[in-house]
Amino acid sequence: MAEANALWISGHLAEKIRAHGAETYPYECCGALLGRDSNAVVESDRGKGALTPAREILQLFPLVNRRNDSPRNRFSVTPEDVLAAEKAAREQGLEVVGWYHSHPDHPARPSEYDRDHAWPWYSYIIVSVQNGAPQDTTSWRLNDDRAEFSPEGIEIRHRAAVPASGFGATEK
C-alpha cells in the first residue's frame, strides 16, 4: 500500500476542472495538471505523525477528448498531446504531475479501466458530473504494484469558489 499523498490546488483551478466537466457533459473531459512536487511535508491523514511530501497544482492544460467513438465513457490523450502538455509545463518552469478527467453520471472513483491504463507517480483527479452538475472531486495515485489506486488528499489552498465539501477536502 502506498503512503498517503497530499495534493494542493487553488479553489480557482479546482473550480475550472469542475466547470470543464460540466461543459463537456455528457462526454468526458480531460486535461493535464501542471505543477511540482513541493519540498514541504504535511501530516499524513493516516496519523501517527507521519509526514508526506505535498504536490502542488499550479496550472491546468485542458485537452480535447480524442475518443470520438465513445466519449461518454472513455477519454484519451495522445502522445502528441502529452508532449504539448510537457512543453507548456516546461515553459512555466513546471512539469506535468498528473491528469484530470470527468465521470459523467458515475462516482468520482477510478474504474478498472482507469487502473489498467494508469501510470504510476501521476496524480489522477476525477470529477463526478451528475446530470450536468459537478459533484465530488477526488484524486488518486496508482500503487507501485499496479494492483490498486490509493486516494490522495486534495487540499484547497485558497478560499474555494465552490463548497469544499464537494471535494472531500479541507479548506486552508
Added chain:
Amino acid sequence: MPVKVMIPSPLRPYAGKRDSAEFSARTVGEALGHLTTEFGELRKHLFTEDGKLRSFVNVYVNDEDIRYLAKENTPTKDGDTISIIPSIAGGIPSIEGGIRT
C-alpha cells in the same frame, strides 16, 4: 556511442530518478531489455505479464513511432534516441457506459 533511452517522469522513481540511460543495443527491444534488466521495477509498468508493450506505452526512435516501423525489432544505431512517451486513457465502466443512450 550507445543508444540513449529517455525515461518519462512517471517512471523515473523506478529508474534511480534518472531521466535517461544509455545502452549498446541493435534493436529497440534489446535497449528496452537492458533498461528493464538494470531497473527491474520498470518492467511491470512497460510490459504486460505476457511480455508485450502496454498499449499506452509509446516508443519512438528519434521522431518515429516504432508501431510504424518494425515495432520492437526496429533497428537502432549508435547515437539514436529512444523516447518512451505516455499516452493517457481512462473512463467509467464500459458496460454501464455503453448501454446509456
